[in-house]
Amino acid sequence: MNYRKFIIRLFTFLGGIYFFLEFVLPGKVAGVQIDQYHDQISRGFIVVGAMAVGLGLINLLMVHGSKIIFRRKGAINSLALLSGLFLMMFVSGSVWLADLNRANSVRKITSLASFAERIAQDYQIKKKGVKPYYVRNQLLKDAAFKALNELDNSVNKLDLSRLPESSTDSTLLKSLKRDFTVAMMESDNALAKLQVSESDKPDFSANNKVKQSLQTVAFLSREIKSVLYRYSTIRRIYTLLFDGLFVSLGSAMFSLLGFYIAAAAYRAFRIKSAESTLMLLAALLVMLGQIPFSIWIWDGFTDIRLWLLSVPNTAAFRAIKIGAAVAGLVMAIRMWLSIESESFERGTEL
Amino acid sequence: MTVINYGDSWQLATVLVGGIATLAIFSFLIKENPVYRIFEHLFIGIAAGFGIVFSIQRFLWPNIMVPLLGLDIDVYPDGTLSHSYNYWLLLYILPMVFGLLFYFLYSKRFGWLAKVVIGFQLGASGGLAFKGFFNEMIPQLEKSFKPLVVFSNGEVNYWQSFEHILFVFTLLSVMYYFFFSFKRESRLAQGFAGSGRWLMMICFGAFFGSTVMARMALLVERLQFLIDDWSPALKYLFGA
Amino acid sequence: MAVEHATAGVLIFMLLLVLPVFYFIRRAFKESDLYVRRIAGIGAIDEAVGRAAEMGRPISFSTGITPVSPTLYAVLGVLYYVARKAALFKNRLILPQNDPQVMAIAEDVMRDGYRAEGRLSAFDPKNIIFLSEEQFAFAAGYMGLIHREQVATAFLFGFFAAESLILAEAGQQVGAMQVAASESPEQVAFFICTCDYTLIGEELYAAAAYLTREPVQLGSLLGQDRAKLVFFIMIIVGVTIATINSFTGWQMHNLGWYIRYPLW
Numbered sequence: 001m002n003y004r005k006f007i008i009r010l011f012t013f014l015g016g017i018y019f020f021l022e023f024v025l026p027g028k029v030a031g032v033q034i035d036q037y038h039d040q041i042s043r044g045f046i047v048v049g050a051m052a053v054g055l056g057l058i059n060l061l062m063v064h065g066s067k068i069i070f071r072r073k074g075a076i077n078s079l080a081l082l083s084g085l086f087l088m089m090f091v092s093g094s095v096w097l098a099d100l101n102r103a104n105s106v107r108k109i110t111s112l113a114s115f116a117e118r119i120a121q122d123y124q125i126k127k128k129g130v131k132p133y134y135v136r137n138q139l140l141k142d143a144a145f146k147a148l149n150e151l152d153n154s155v156n157k158l159d160l161s162r163l164p165e166s167s168t169d170s171t172l173l174k175s176l177k178r179d180f181t182v183a184m185m186e187s188d189n190a191l192a193k194l195q196v197s198e199s200d201k202p203d204f205s206a207n208n209k210v211k212q213s214l215q216t217v218a219f220l221s222r223e224i225k226s227v228l229y230r231y232s233t234i235r236r237i238y239t240l241l242f243d244g245l246f247v248s249l250g251s252a253m254f255s256l257l258g259f260y261i262a263a264a265a266y267r268a269f270r271i272k273s274a275e276s277t278l279m280l281l282a283a284l285l286v287m288l289g290q291i292p293f294s295i296w297i298w299d300g301f302t303d304i305r306l307w308l309l310s311v312p313n314t315a316a317f318r319a320i321k322i323g324a325a326v327a328g329l330v331m332a333i334r335m336w337l338s339i340e341s342e343s344f345e346r347g348t349e350l
Numbered sequence: 351m352t353v354i355n356y357g358d359s360w361q362l363a364t365v366l367v368g369g370i371a372t373l374a375i376f377s378f379l380i381k382e383n384p385v386y387r388i389f390e391h392l393f394i395g396i397a398a399g400f401g402i403v404f405s406i407q408r409f410l411w412p413n414i415m416v417p418l419l420g421l422d423i424d425v426y427p428d429g430t431l432s433h434s435y436n437y438w439l440l441l442y443i444l445p446m447v448f449g450l451l452f453y454f455l456y457s458k459r460f461g462w463l464a465k466v467v468i469g470f471q472l473g474a475s476g477g478l479a480f481k482g483f484f485n486e487m488i489p490q491l492e493k494s495f496k497p498l499v500v501f502s503n504g505e506v507n508y509w510q511s512f513e514h515i516l517f518v519f520t521l522l523s524v525m526y527y528f529f530f531s532f533k534r535e536s537r538l539a540q541g542f543a544g545s546g547r548w549l550m551m552i553c554f555g556a557f558f559g560s561t562v563m564a565r566m567a568l569l570v571e572r573l574q575f576l577i578d579d580w581s582p583a584l585k586y587l588f589g590a
Numbered sequence: 591m592a593v594e595h596a597t598a599g600v601l602i603f604m605l606l607l608v609l610p611v612f613y614f615i616r617r618a619f620k621e622s623d624l625y626v627r628r629i630a631g632i633g634a635i636d637e638a639v640g641r642a643a644e645m646g647r648p649i650s651f652s653t654g655i656t657p658v659s660p661t662l663y664a665v666l667g668v669l670y671y672v673a674r675k676a677a678l679f680k681n682r683l684i685l686p687q688n689d690p691q692v693m694a695i696a697e698d699v700m701r702d703g704y705r706a707e708g709r710l711s712a713f714d715p716k717n718i719i720f721l722s723e724e725q726f727a728f729a730a731g732y733m734g735l736i737h738r739e740q741v742a743t744a745f746l747f748g749f750f751a752a753e754s755l756i757l758a759e760a761g762q763q764v765g766a767m768q769v770a771a772s773e774s775p776e777q778v779a780f781f782i783c784t785c786d787y788t789l790i791g792e793e794l795y796a797a798a799a800y801l802t803r804e805p806v807q808l809g810s811l812l813g814q815d816r817a818k819l820v821f822f823i824m825i826i827v828g829v830t831i832a833t834i835n836s837f838t839g840w841q842m843h844n845l846g847w848y849i850r851y852p853l854w
Contacts, residue, residue, distance in 0.1 A: 007466055008462070008465050008469045011466045011470045012469035012470060012473035012476075014470065015470035015471060015477065016473035016474055016476045016477025018477065019478045019480070019481065020480055022595075023484075023595060023596055024595075024601065025596075035595075040438075043442075044444070045445070045474050046409070047410070047414055047442060047445040048445045048470065048471065049449070049471060050409055050410055050449065051445075051448075051450055051452060052452045052690060053401075053406065053410075054453070055452055055690030055691065055694075056398055056401075056402075056690045056720060056722075056723055058453070058456065059690060059693070060394075060395070060398055060720065062456075074387075077387050077388060077390075078391065080388050080391045080392050080395065081391040081394055082395060084391070084392045084393075084396040085395035085398050086399065087396075088395065088396045088398075088399030088403075089400075092400055092404070111424035112427075114424065115424075115432075118430075118432070130428070130430060135428070136427075136428050139426075139427040140427060164355065164358060167358075239360070240363055240364045241396055242400070243364055243368065244363070244366075244371070245367060245393070245396055246396050246397065247368075248368035248371040248372055248575075249372075249375060249727075249730070250726045250727075251372070251571065251575075252371060252375035252376065252572055253375055253726035253729055253730055253756065254568050254726060255372075255571065256375065256376075256379070256569075257565040257755055258565050258566050258568055258570075259569065260756060260759040261561070261562055261565045261566075261755060263759065263762075264755060264758075264759065264780060265562070267762075267784070268784070275548070276551075278555065279552070279555035279558070281555065282551070282552045282553075282554075282559065283555040283556065284559065285556075285559070286559030286560050287563070290559070290560070290562075290563045305556075305559075305560075308552070309557075311516055311517055312516065312553055312556070313553045313556045313557060314517070315516075315517045315549075315553075316520055316524045316549055316550050316552070317557075317775050318490055318494065318521055319525045319546075320524065320550070320775040320778075320791040320792075321775065322487065322490065322525060322818070322821055323525065323791050323792040323818055324791045324794075324795070325483055325486060326607065326817045327795035327814050328479060328483070328660045328661065329479055329480070329483045329608075329660075330608075330795075330813060331664050331795060331810070332475065332479030333479075333611065334663065335472050335473070335475065335476040335660055335663050336472075336473050336477055336479075338469075339615065340806065378733060378734075382733075382734060382738065386734065387738075389730075390730045390731055393722075393727045393731075394721060394722045394730070394731050397722050397723070398722060398723070398727075401723055452690075452691070455694045464694060465694075465698075468658065468691055468694060468695060471658050471691065472663070476660065479660060480604070481593070484603075484604075485592050487821075488600075488846065491825070491828070492844070492845075492846035494825050494829070495825070495828035495844050495845070496829060496832060497829070497833045497835065498832075498836075499837060501836060518825070522825060525822055526822070528791065528792055528793070529818065529819075530626050530627055530629065530796050530811055531624070531812045532627075532815065550790065553775070554775070554778060554779035554782055557775070557779045558783065
């Protein structure tokens with residue numbers, strides 16, 4: 001066995017050993033919690049797979065790019081494919097960046113909201129190495145007033161005329177703006193009540209109110225910007241591509257099943273053998289049990305349908321699944337331990 | 351029927367394009383044609399473009415990159431941090447670099463490196479199979495332990511007993527049908543396996559029947575879109 | 591209730607399932623005439639490849655939306671066999687693909703098949719066509735490809751979801767002979783209605799062993815049967831205990847209790 005094959009087999013084995021041991025060993029071995037870092041380790045495995053995100057892209061570029069460059073048959077279709085790909089990547093990426101920007105624009109406010117809570121928590125656990133609570137409250141107050149002022153200015157500068165006057169979004173926006181103004185006033189009031197003097201008795205309900213009101217301001221500001229963003233050009237292009245093309249094409253493909261299931265039923269359920277007759281009868285009984293009109297014929301069809309699906313159907317499915325699962329487990333062991341058949345080993349050039 | 355503002359040209363365009371795309375796919379039912387081909391390729395391109403951004407946006411960026419780069423750490427006005435940087439996160443660099451080996455697939459000389467990471471994934475899949483298997487199979491096994499004779503209020507419940515007997519018979523006969531290395535020399539064995547096959551046909555027919563309504567509903571949804579949304583949009587476009 | 595960590599019962603159960611596999615793999619290397627009964631749909635694979643060769647039209651082999659998993663491993667065994675036959679008959683073999691990682695593995699296997707027949711020069715990597723990772727975009731691409739290439743034979747082996755009927759109907763429309771295999775019983779129902787031959791459930795896993803008769807594959811198949819026999823016997827025992835409980839009113843613990851019992 002050459003060294004490359006050995007390395008591949010070694011990594012194949014290493015890939016599975018953690019999950020195998022995590023299952024066969026008890027939760028705690030010699031005082032050590034085996035699955036303490038299970039989430040982080042699982043995430044690491046997912047990261048490995050996620051890094052393959054560009055593989056499909058490279059393949060599409062190579063195949064369709066060469067068709068366009070060398071003007072082979074199907075170059076127009078390849079051009080459509082690559083145009084759609086790059087446009088969608090650009091537009092999706094832009095929409096995502098805009099989402100991140102919106103979140104960042106209120107990051108200061110959300111950060112101050114969590115700071116308000118942290119002041120109270122640190123006091124309660126008597127945390128060392130931090131400034132006194134009243135000093136921190138003063139710093140919070142100053143920073144929050146400044147941040148709220150900046151946010152208020154930025155929201156007031158937004159061009160709300162983009163929205164059609166009578167649209168539901170316009171009504172929504174007006175309502176959000178009203179709520180935003182009220183939330184700003186509540187934040188100001190909550191901040192004014194913060195205990196900033198050493199002589200004040202510690203009472204952190206004001207901190208809690210500051211946290212909630214700042215979170216509300218941040219949420220409403222994000223919502224206002226989200227509603228407005230829906231009317232930006234990039235977002236509209238995204239909606240056109242996603243809803244107009246991607247979703248429509250997917251739904252249309254899915255709906256072809258309506259035609260095909262009828263065609264398949266017509267072909268399969270002709271009485272050409274005893275087996276197909278049995279399939280036909282079972283399918284017919286279940287279909288009759290599903291449609292509302294069947295009660296005009298006989299009201300027992302629903303019960304027959306439920307019985308067929310819960311007794312013989314469940315039993316047969318279970319048997320098939322048991323067999324497939326056992327076969328899958330055996331295959332998994334072979335894969336993990338690299339017990340390959342000669343067909344995979346012979347001639348595999350590495 | 352969705353509320354569409356036909357005066358909004360973008361919404362109008364979205365609905366029109368959606369209808370054309372739908373009809374392009376439906377045109378395949380007649381024959382494979384250039385219009386279908388264009389939309390097929392567009393679909394593949396858009397799906398690929400969306401998929402790449404989606405996987406980065408939903409997983410790689412928020413769960414890995416943001417904590418790794420410390421972008422989720424806030425500095426409070428008093429100079430303290432929302433939380434300290436967890437240096438163990440740097441370990442995520444290892445799987446990220448390891449995952450980059452996938453791209454050696456396109457190298458003739460170093461293509462074997464891609465097999466290392468593919469093998470790793472195969473191994474992980476194999477290791478995970480144990481837990482998945484027992485978590486799926488043990489409950490299935492337990493639910494199969496049905497008593498062949500059921501009593502209710504001190505008397506035999508014949509109907510339920512019959513159901514249980516049929517259930518167990520179906521389960522065992524279908525399992526027996528899938529034994530590949532045991533010879534079925536006796537008529538009993540052949541009959542048992544044969545009945546398993548018959549019962550499977552009932553099962554497949556029943557399942558087929560149960561999906562017909564759902565599939566028809568999908569078709570109805572698309573047709574409703576064409577009739578209730580697309581058709582009025584078309585009329586609006588041509589000034590009717 | 592989920593089994594987070596193996597109990598003693600689970601470990602014994604695991605050994606009962608796994609040990610026969612190792613035993614029979616060893617035995618298969620020593621004995622060459624181990625019995626495997628005839629499986630109807632598998633014999634059709636040769637027939638299907640031969641048909642494509644006669645008609646001079648290509649063969650399509652789709653792994654559906656199978657990810658890197660044990661199922662893929664099973665499918666590759668059949669792919670290797672089909673690739674060898676296609677190379678032997680000088681037939682074009684097309685592999686529409688859904689997953690780039692699967693594509694890489696499938697390309698290797700297909701190349702090995704051609705190499706085994708001494709026809710490596712006939713192998714064209716362009717016949718392995720990546721379509722899309724998105725389910726219905728893949729189905730749309732597959733439909734168009736099958737129609738444009740006018741395939742004579744279509745193999746649908748692996749894991750499929752709702753798009754199974756779309757893929758099978760596409761082959762029907764061009765008059766292709768279709769052999770399908772899915773471990774998922776939900777999709778088997780559709781394949782039975784649209785394909786000429788359908789392998790049900792674990793027949794997919796048995797296919798490679800049956801075709802190649804290689805010791806590892808044969809041994810695995812025989813070991814699998816013994817593992818299923820364990821299930822078979824456990825069901826009989828469990829049903830017996832449940833029936834006795836029902837008759838007598840005793841509350842004997844059934845097998846599930848013993849399997850789950852935490853010794854440590």
